[in-house]
Amino acid sequence: MKNVRKFCKLFLLLLLATASQISCQTSGSVSALPAGPRAFLLPETLKPGEPYVVAVAGYPNAPVRANLVLNGQKTGSGRFFDLGEKSAAKDSVYCAIMAVPSTSGAGSAVLTIETANGVLTEINVTVEARQFPVETIALTAGMQDILTRPDPQKTREAEQLWAILAKTGSDLYSDGNFIMPVNSTFQTSRFGTRRTYKYPNGRSSTSIHAGVDWRAPTGTPLWACAPGKVVLARQRIVTGNTVIIEHMPGVYSLYYHMNKISVLEGNLVETGSPLGEAGATGFATGAHLHWEIRVAAENTDPASFLNGAVLDKEAILARMNQ
């Protein structure tokens, strides 16, 4: 009996010692998370025409590119950049800002994250369905001419625009928290609208509206929606007087049909910096601002950028350190 009591006492002491060891280990792990690979999307559910951020840390090799494959088809890609922040495990955090094309359907998708040498990891994600408005626009003979007449200058301008929008730099001028670039409350055409153009010659064609049109009489002041660098400020045949600002790697805002431009290519702008005046230059039925946001070359709903930072560092690090 005496032996049994002694054994029980010893067992209890052993149990207490183990418990204190466990509690030491637990309190030690609060200050530094164990290093380990992490990769996720923000937001976790995607929609056509909306941006998302892919965040990666803790892998032995740095991510270079991400590709989204939806229902077996490649549905956009993006390039990674260094966020300039470390996770709690002291790993560099890499991000890619991407967008689901406005033409995308719904379904189950796989996001593949690649290094220079191969696949790093894959994430399963759902793309939800989205309905877009429909409209028919009757064109004047002059508008039909702008749209359909072959012109080498128009081709050069299109190539120049695509070269800009396809470029993913590394400068973070903004966190993706944008403001309205014009004082207007009336949208004359919404993002993603499926358009039919009726020509005076009886023919027709279709197009998808890549931005938002805000009613704005000629002369209405326009300003930068966020900090950035002016990468294009010139007259173009189709879009009239045009300004493009680079805000984040692969993220650009575009302003079309302006009456006057008051910035130069290479200028750095702040949120609210004057860009010029609204007008009806180029392919326009009347004075308005066509405001467009491009993400990894995809046209993206500007409303997504008016509801908070798209590249929310705090949210990314909080999720990374969970």
Ligand SMILES: [Zn+2]
């Ligand atoms: Zn427009």
